[in-house]
Amino acid sequence: MGKYGVYRAIKPEIGKSYTIIKGDTLWDIANFVYGSGWKYTVIWDANKSVLKSGDPNLIYPGEVIWIPPATGGLPDINNFNTEPVEKTSKVDPYAFRLIIDGINIPVISGSCTLTFDSPYNMWVAKIKYRQDSEIYDIIKPFQYKPSKLYLGNNYIGDTVLYTTKLQWNSKSSMATITGYTKTVDIVDSVSEAPFQATNTTLEKWAKKLCEPFGVNLVYEPTKTVKLKRVKIGKTESISRHLAELVQANGFRLTCDEKGSLVIADEPKVLAPSMSFTENESTSLTTGEITFDGRKQFKKIIGYTTKPRKHITYTHVNENLRCNRIQAVVTNDPNSEDDLIEAVGTKARNAVDAALTFVIPTRQWYNEQNELFKPGQFVTVRTSMAYLVKTTTLIIKAVEFLYSAKERSCNLRVTPASVYIKSNPIPDPWDNAPETGENFQMV
Numbered sequence: 001m002g003k004y005g006v007y008r009a010i011k012p013e014i015g016k017s018y019t020i021i022k023g024d025t026l027w028d029i030a031n032f033v034y035g036s037g038w039k040y041t042v043i044w045d046a047n048k049s050v051l052k053s054g055d056p057n058l059i060y061p062g063e064v065i066w067i068p069p070a071t072g073g074l075p076d077i078n079n080f081n082t083e084p085v086e087k088t089s090k091v092d093p094y095a096f097r098l099i100i101d102g103i104n105i106p107v108i109s110g111s112c113t114l115t116f117d118s119p120y121n122m123w124v125a126k127i128k129y130r131q132d133s134e135i136y137d138i139i140k141p142f143q144y145k146p147s148k149l150y151l152g153n154n155y156i157g158d159t160v161l162y163t164t165k166l167q168w169n170s171k172s173s174m175a176t177i178t179g180y181t182k183t184v185d186i187v188d189s190v191s192e193a194p195f196q197a198t199n200t201t202l203e204k205w206a207k208k209l210c211e212p213f214g215v216n217l218v219y220e221p222t223k224t225v226k227l228k229r230v231k232i233g234k235t236e237s238i239s240r241h242l243a244e245l246v247q248a249n250g251f252r253l254t255c256d257e258k259g260s261l262v263i264a265d266e267p268k269v270l271a272p273s274m275s276f277t278e279n280e281s282t283s284l285t286t287g288e289i290t291f292d293g294r295k296q297f298k299k300i301i302g303y304t305t306k307p308r309k310h311i312t313y314t315h316v317n318e319n320l321r322c323n324r325i326q327a328v329v330t331n332d333p334n335s336e337d338d339l340i341e342a343v344g345t346k347a348r349n350a351v352d353a354a355l356t357f358v359i360p361t362r363q364w365y366n367e368q369n370e371l372f373k374p375g376q377f378v379t380v381r382t383s384m385a386y387l388v389k390t391t392t393l394i395i396k397a398v399e400f401l402y403s404a405k406e407r408s409c410n411l412r413v414t415p416a417s418v419y420i421k422s423n424p425i426p427d428p429w430d431n432a433p434e435t436g437e438n439f440q441m442v
Contacts (some may be wrong), residue, residue, distance in 0.1 A: 012067050020063045026056050027106065027128075038134070040106065042068055048092070056403040079230055089175045093152035094364060096402035098125055100138050100179075100411050101145040102142070108174075109403040112149060116374030116396045116419075117252040119239045119261055120184040126132060129166075129175045139164050142297050147179045150299060151364060151400060154371045157181060157257030182259040185213045186238040196231035202245060205230055205409060206263060209238050216260040219306055221316070223265075225249050246328060248342045249350065267419050271364035272392060273376040276359055284382040288358045291429070295354035296325040302343035304330055308409070313339050315347045344421065351427055352418040358384065359411040362399055372398045372409055377416065391428045392416055 012029050026044055031037035046055040046068040046345075049068070051059060096112075110125035117202040129135045138145060141164045149156040163178035191209055202225035207217045232241045237252045239253065246253045246263055254262045276284050298320040302313040313336070330339055359380070363368045366372055374395050381390040390404040415428055 004301060014067050016070055017064055020059050020061050020065065022061045024061075026058060026059060028118075029067070033067055038104065039070060039209050041104065042070060052213075053404055054092075054094075057106060058404040090096055091153050094402070094407040095152055096125075096151070096317045096400075097150040098123070098147065099149075101146040103134060103138055105135065107402070111402065112151065112400045114156070114374050114398045114400075115254065116267075116394070117254055118244070118397070119253050119255055120186055121159070121255060122178065122180045122184075123159065124176065124178050125177050126174060129173055131173075135175075139177055147438075149179070151371060158259040160184075164298055173178075174240055181255045182213075183215055183255045183261045186210060186215055186242075186261065189213060189238055190235055191232050191238055191241075195234060196229065197227070198229050200227050200230065201225060202227060202249065202263070203256040205244055206261070209242065210261055216258070218256060218260045218262045221265060224250075228401070230346075245344050248328075249338075250341050250345055252419065265429075266421055267366065267375050267394070269416075269420065270377055272379045273372070274378045275367070275380075276378060277381045277390075278383070284359065284380070284384065286360055287382070287385065288360075289385045290356040292356070293322070293356045295350055296320055296322075297324045297347075298322065299325045299348050300343055300350070301325065301327045302330065302339045302383075303348075304328060304339055311336055311339055313343050315343045317347070348418045352396075352414050355414060355429070357413050359413060360408065361411060362408050363407055364407060372400075372411060374398060378411070378413060380413070385430060394419060 012033050014033055017031070026040040027037040030040040030043055032402050034042070040056060043065060044051075047054070047065040048309070049053070051063060051065070053059065053133045075185075096107050096110050098107050105127055106116040107125045107127055109121060112121075112123040114121050127135065127139075129139060139161065141159070145161045147159045147161050149159060159179040159181055161177060162184070162354065167174050186209065190425040192212065197205055197208070202220040205219070205227060206219070210217045227245075231243070232238070237397065238309050242261075242263075243253045248265065252264050252266075254264055256262050277282050296317070298317050300315045302311075302315075304311045326346065328342050330342045359378075361372075364371055366376065366378075372395065374397055376395045378392050378395060379392050379394055380387055394416045396418075399410040399412075401408045401410070
């Protein structure tokens, strides 16, 4: 009978109302009436409109719930395969649904980070566990269990459980678990021999490095990048090596929802998904921005290593008032245009590295009611960040935050010129305190 048979005269029964008492959880109630705590979602689905917290992990004494039949509203957790779930209005748009090894995991709090130019995405979740529960076996360390994450109806992607941190005392036991896309293996790993190749392409070389780890490569650019000779260091991270090759050719290294590594071209210019201004509903009354002058350079000089004919090219930032110089060296470029591309990429990266701009929001969705995602454009106007005119920025990373009390996200934004090729490279903060100049996407 469980604990309800020990100290309660009034016990939860199927088809009847039940008043929550101190110490109750939906898991314990489901375990008592259905014989399985995993069916807590049946009770939650039937009562979430009347439970004031909006969170199945947080219920209060005195709240009255109805105990439905075991078949009512239970999601088929065994059918969470590789495809996104069918969108339905019944799903809470702010639900943080984590499935590990085919089992739905009740999450107390969590976060998810999606990036635009990083080779991996990740999530972190705080959960309860007991030694006699199924969760105890699922989160066992070093098992690398497959996992999937949904934010509301939105399928975030295939991931793997990599990290388990356990904390316990006499009253409770908690676990903080972390999952990453499979691409994190090439972030942490080095290559095996052979360490070099000749007369190959960027796509073929990247596939050769990824295949031993079971990581699929998606090559999106229409341009074929030829490599006369390429070599990876014996102790060099695979992702670091590939990132340098990819960026030198004006591409970016990222990942997709299937856990594949993606070599992507410059983004398409889309209409802004959100407008952030001071003193409005999407206010910028809070925010954080850092300008790092040590990451900016007045000159970036490009050199080649051709033995007979050395080519140089210099990019000059006329607006920078400090004579700082950086250089980039390319190995046997196919043409002078390749060197110019490498220098331009270095200059755009300097603009991005010199800036850290985070916009906190109290919602997960933009003005089109779509989940915020990296690569979307937003417009920003705030004199607090020296953007006195409306400026278009691109979302570089999104951190979604979930807890019983809060659903919010942080948007890391950067000038669109970091990813959109142009010459000269516009910077919306050039002399902004004095002139208010801004960069607009057209």
